[in-house]
Amino acid sequence: MQITIIDHPLVKHKLSLMREADSSTYKFRTLTKELARLMAYEASRDFPIETISIQGWEGNQIEGIQIKGKTVTVVPILRAGLGMLDGVLDLIPTAKISMVGLQRDEDTLEPVPFFEKLVKDIDERPALILDPMLATGGSMVATIDMMKKHGCKNIKALVLVATPEGVKAVNDAHPDVKIFTAALDSHLNEQGYIIPGLGDAGDKIFGTK
Numbered sequence: 001m002q003i004t005i006i007d008h009p010l011v012k013h014k015l016s017l018m019r020e021a022d023s024s025t026y027k028f029r030t031l032t033k034e035l036a037r038l039m040a041y042e043a044s045r046d047f048p049i050e051t052i053s054i055q056g057w058e059g060n061q062i063e064g065i066q067i068k069g070k071t072v073t074v075v076p077i078l079r080a081g082l083g084m085l086d087g088v089l090d091l092i093p094t095a096k097i098s099m100v101g102l103q104r105d106e107d108t109l110e111p112v113p114f115f116e117k118l119v120k121d122i123d124e125r126p127a128l129i130l131d132p133m134l135a136t137g138g139s140m141v142a143t144i145d146m147m148k149k150h151g152c153k154n155i156k157a158l159v160l161v162a163t164p165e166g167v168k169a170v171n172d173a174h175p176d177v178k179i180f181t182a183a184l185d186s187h188l189n190e191q192g193y194i195i196p197g198l199g200d201a202g203d204k205i206f207g208t209k
């Protein structure tokens with residue numbers, strides 16, 4: 001199984017707070033954003049860099065470093081992925097935003113697409129897909145399919161909680177895509193919810209439960 005589980009005390013602490021049954025909308029939304037920020041830090045570790053010459057405070061030319069190539073596009077999966085967007089933009093404020101709308105059918109658990117607006121030059125940019133939950137993996141696989149259809153080649157997926165089933169589905173369909181998660185949970189229940197999981201992340205972020 002190809003997955004990076006972020007091993008950091010702050011990540012574990014914040015995710016545990018999100019698992020509490022009585023977490024308020026404000027608390028859950030804030031923690032989602034804070035975790036997304038920490039995950040973006042880890043997922044950007046291997047961004048390519050280049051050396052540049054900059055004028056330092058004394059007026060001399062000194063060596064600087066900048067991220068090489070076109071800025072990343074961040075791809076929140078509507079709706080719950082929106083909860084992670086601001087946290088990632090805190091670290092990568094110049095990112096371009098592509099949006100993908102998918103609603104999981106509650107009976108079949110199949111993702112039903114309802115919106116797609118990708119940046120035009122997605123084939124030239126690295127992409128970070130955001131979704132708090134990787135359950136069956138259907139929504140993530142469909143999103144990656146859609147992005148690859150438009151030529152996107154360098155894709156990472158950032159999720160807060162993943163299941164072995166979901167990771168396998170993404171690994172099998174898209175072995176080149178790196179998945180980052182705050183936790184790898186036990187399994188899916190009969191209704192397709194992650195156990196122990198977080199419950200319905202979208203409802204908790206938006207207060208619609």
Ligand code: PRP
Nearest residue numbers: 079080103104134135136137138139202
């Ligand atoms: C949730 C979640 C993922 C998807 C995961 O979204 O945010 O997008 O389910 O399930 P899967 O791995 O089995 O596809 P949902 O469709 O419930 O919509 P929401 O974001 O509006 O809550």
Ligand code: URA
Nearest residue numbers: 135193194199200201
């Ligand atoms: N979507 C959620 O929001 N939670 C789950 O446990 C599974 C899918």
